[in-house]
Amino acid sequence: MGFLVRLLVTAGGLWLATALVDGIEVTTDNNVKKVLTYLGVALIFGLVNAILKPILHVVGCIFYVLTLGLIALVVNALLFLLVSWLCDQLNIPFHVNGFWAAFWGAIIVGLISWVVNLAFGTPSKS
Secondary structure (H helix, E strand, O other), X not given: OHHHHHHHHHHHHHHHHHHHOOOEEXXXXXXXXXXXXXXXXXXXXXXXHHHHHHHHHHXXXXXXXXXXXXXXXXXXXXXXXXXXXXXXXXXXXXXXXOHHHHHHHHHHHHHHHHHHHHXXXXXOOO
């Protein structure tokens, strides 16, 4: 159940990012395909974060310390760009045009996830 909630929250954050940030777009006109695209991108985004983010934290630990954690914003933007590239490879109609769009998009998705987590708490693992 927690996985489904996180997937829906991430999809909602992606929808908000496409609405607010120029350069992040879903290029399909069909509303059902848009919803499926947001869910698919949210799934890819979750997998990329689950697999690569811990590795990047360990490898780049010194940079996190030296920049007081600000490098995390750059890492999140680069992971967002990676998700866009993966979507292009999988013919999913989601595209991010450049670093700054990815930067702001990653911030929006992260803030939405953070706010929902604050409001509803972390799902228990029991």
